[in-house]
Amino acid sequence: xxxxxxxxxxxxxxxxxxxxxxxxxxxxxxxxxxxxxxxxxxxxxxxxxxxxxxxxxxxxxxxxxxxxxxxxxxxxxxxxxxxxxxxxxxxxxxxxxxxxxxxxxxxxxxxxxxxxxxxxxxx
Amino acid sequence: xxxxxxxxxxxxxxxxxxxxxxxxxxxxxxxxxxxxxxxxxxxxxxxxxxxxxxxxxxxxxxxxxxxxxxxxxxxxxxxxxxxxxxxxxxxxxxxxxxxxxxxxxxxxxx
Numbered sequence: 471x472x473x474x475x476x477x478x479x480x481x482x483x484x485x486x487x488x489x490x491x492x493x494x495x496x497x498x499x500x501x502x503x504x505x506x507x508x509x510x511x512x513x514x515x516x517x518x519x520x521x522x523x524x525x526x527x528x529x530x531x532x533x534x535x536x537x538x539x540x541x542x543x544x545x546x547x548x549x550x551x552x553x554x555x556x557x558x559x560x561x562x563x564x565x566x567x568x569x570x571x572x573x574x575x576x577x578x579x580x581x582x583x584x585x586x587x588x589x590x591x592x593x
Numbered sequence: 594x595x596x597x598x599x600x601x602x603x604x605x606x607x608x609x610x611x612x613x614x615x616x617x618x619x620x621x622x623x624x625x626x627x628x629x630x631x632x633x634x635x636x637x638x639x640x641x642x643x644x645x646x647x648x649x650x651x652x653x654x655x656x657x658x659x660x661x662x663x664x665x666x667x668x669x670x671x672x673x674x675x676x677x678x679x680x681x682x683x684x685x686x687x688x689x690x691x692x693x694x695x696x697x698x699x700x701x702x703x
Contacts, residue, residue: 514682515631515639529691565638577644579644579684583640
């Protein structure tokens with residue numbers, strides 16, 4: 471069974487940093503692209519970032535570019551999101567999501583999703 | 594990276610067919626056949642129900658179907674059931690290793 475378990479969320483002041491982690495199990499992590507998607511309280515989904523299986527392909531939403539950094543450690547079956555210069559608009563539930571197919575091509579969708587870790591940016 | 598446009602709410606009676614639209618631009622839906630749809634129940638993580646415009650993951654009922662015309666994608670639920678009441682989101686690849694989600698639609702079973 472595929473499992474994605476996020477951690478690292480919490481309450482942080484504006485301008486500070488936070489690092490999210492996602493530990494994967496139940497599949498060969500090194501073969502799949504991975505994504506972060508967030509959902510502000512009571513609002514819709516927003517794609518945040520992606521990283522290819524070998525970390526050579528990385529993309530960010532304009533809203534986080536220059537502030538967030540996605541990375542992975544295939545030896546530890548782990549995905550990360552380093553979030554700097556946090557602003558209140560970053561308040562959301564952050565989901566770790568797997569590419570359902572190997573060899574990322576843009577398609578395939580996002581599946582499955584973790585249960586999320588909550589980030590609150592407030593003074 | 595503007596969000597794709599979905600109707601805020603849609604409703605239908607059991608047994609009916611309903612369609613949820615998702616409108617993008619020539620830079621996302623209009624260029625790539627990489628539209629996916631997600632179902633989300635309150636307090637739960639989203640689940641994939643359609644990918645690559647028309648494909649259905651195993652285990653997803655065949656009453657869910659997808660299509661695309663120009664810059665608009667659509668999700669059709671044929672033979673609505675009470676358990677289909679949920680939020681639905683579309684998503685499209687937008688090039689340069691980026692994606693964009695739709696604004697989301699709340700589907701209510703009457």
